[in-house]
Amino acid sequence: MTETVKLKSPVDGSIYAERPIATDQAINAAVERAKAAQEKWAETPIVERGKYMLAMLEALVAMSDEIVPEIAWQMGRPVRYGGEFGGVKDRTNYMVEIAEAALKPVMASNPKDGFRRYVKKVPLGVVMVIAPWNYPYLTAVNTIVPALMAGSAVILKHAAQTLLVGERFQQAFDKAGLPKGLFQNVVLNHAQTEKLLGSGKIDHVNFTGSVGGGRAIEKAAAGTFMTLGLELGGKDPAYVLPDAKMDHAVANLVDGAFYNSGQCCCGIERVYVHEKVYDEFVEGFIAETKNYVVGNPLEQATTMGPMAQARFADLIREQKAEALRKGATAHINMKVADDKAGSPYLAPEVLTGVDHQMSVMREESFGPIVGIMKVRNDEEAIALMNDSPYGLTASIWTGDIEHAVAIGDRVETGTVFMNRCDYLDPALVWTGVKDTGKGAALSAIGYDNLTRPKSYHLREAI
Incomplete structure (x- = not known):
């Protein structure tokens, strides 16, 4: 046969x-x-x-x-x-x-x-x-x-x-x-x-x-x-500074995290936000995420279809469950038909109260889940961004180009973005570091x- x-x-x-x-x-x-x-x-x-x-x-x-x-x-x-x-x-x-x-x-x-x-x-x-x-x-x-x-x-x-x-x-x-x-x-x-x-x-x-x-x-x-x-693999981070244009950062980072059901090589999987704007950013991010419509991808109203395979969705469910056991808070908890173990249909999720003891912040997710952490300063943000076995892209959200470059010089990554993410420019080389x-x-x-x-x-x- x-x-x-x-x-x-x-x-x-x-x-x-x-x-x-x-x-x-x-x-x-x-x-x-x-x-x-x-x-x-x-x-x-x-x-x-x-x-x-x-x-x-x-x-x-x-x-x-x-x-x-x-x-x-x-x-x-x-x-x-x-x-x-x-x-x-x-x-x-x-x-x-x-x-x-x-x-x-x-x-x-x-x-x-x-x-x-x-x-x-x-x-x-x-x-x-x-x-x-x-x-x-x-x-x-x-x-x-x-x-x-x-x-x-x-x-x-x-x-x-x-x-x-x-x-x-x-x-x-x-x-x-x-x-x-x-x-x-x-x-x-x-x-x-x-x-x-x-x-x-x-x-x-x-x-x-x-x-x-x-x-x-x-x-x-x-x-x-x-x-x-x-x-x-990838575990691409974003860092939001106090001088970032907040509406722009929220809209683009939500899209960068959840477009294509999060199945993007350079999708945003973890976000670090300066403590001065943390509450404002999280509030906006949650509100924007709740606008997604999960369902049949053949229908025009659907903005998030199923993941490619059920086992990929089950991995996200496992990461979420582990994070919740360790003290994280889930903010979306959207009700979706067929969102259950063994199904590729999965709602987007936003987690706070996360840390690097949780797999969702260090291991590749490749799905519609993102953790958001509060940081005190650049030093803490850079250390956390580099605390990963991967390095494809990293995005920095600020109004100061020189500041973004100085931070980018210290981040272990293949591409540094400022005020954008989840993008590939054919004029720039596409490469990565580490795993x-x-x-x-x-x-x-x-x-x-x-x-x-x-x-x-x-x-x-x-």
Whole structure:
């Protein structure tokens, strides 16, 4: 019997899609097609590569009427928010726009008569993208487009929870006329993925997912010397100072904590508020959170759909219960149909009276729950922000840019925000520290991580 991957919809528990796992022969054939296609693609001018990427983007956006409800069925995001096409457009267009400049040879900084010396940025070869379900198009496009622009071939293995996203990318690239073999969507199980990574046939892997998943990727790739990009866990903090514009901070931090049911790589999971404005902030935050409407993501009135899987919601329930046992106070306690153990439907929750002895303040939640702590000063806030095994983003809410920079310099994180959060700017490198992973995506630096430096030291004939 053929092994399949089943996509269980969080909307109603039905099997929304089912696809057969690729055979070993099919996997090997895909890799060989990728290698053959990549050799010719590396000789294609960057401008021509860009035309294919923009044509793919146009084809993908043209499917939006079908894709938006597909996302809701697959992972629960309400249809009222549309797809991820704003970010997909921004990231694709920007990485195409900067490609020629980012990929041009770097001349030696000290010219010498009779010599030509420079470093070329050459394609890695075959890049594998293992994409997550929470932002299934945005996270995948971060590597797919720059890898292809850099001259590599791409093999995409998407999360089982968003199984149809890989097919949509394949349709878009086929519509764009991308040469066969350069982009291939494959359906693999974990054992096949590990075997492929350990085969030595993949030159780079980009994985977005859990810390445990990242460790499994590193273990599978051990000894192959491939390069890796790993975006793993997060526990992103915010610090609200007395001079913050309170209405703006409240509205944006509530959205940063609960958008996409809190299932955001750089979502706000803990908030530290200066004691001078703590009561005002908490009052506003609670009031704003109570405006959420939890329910069927296919209904326009719904502002928070189910979590992608029931086990993710149960983790949030466990974190909340532990925090309450240890003295925290829950402020929302919203009544939601089917909000019970074993259900993916979960109301947002705001906790005060929390501390770092509670898992909700140190361990990744990746769901609609946030703890708010009062702090006396910057020193206390910085110490607490750094008291985490993760470091993806941190946001600082103040009217003083220099003050924000001084605090940001001391926070262990990949990105420092001031007066915004839960955002990715393609002109800035996307990276993390500690258990959040390694590598870098987007910006010109992202191209450096998707190419290999090759030096040319040319001496004129004497």
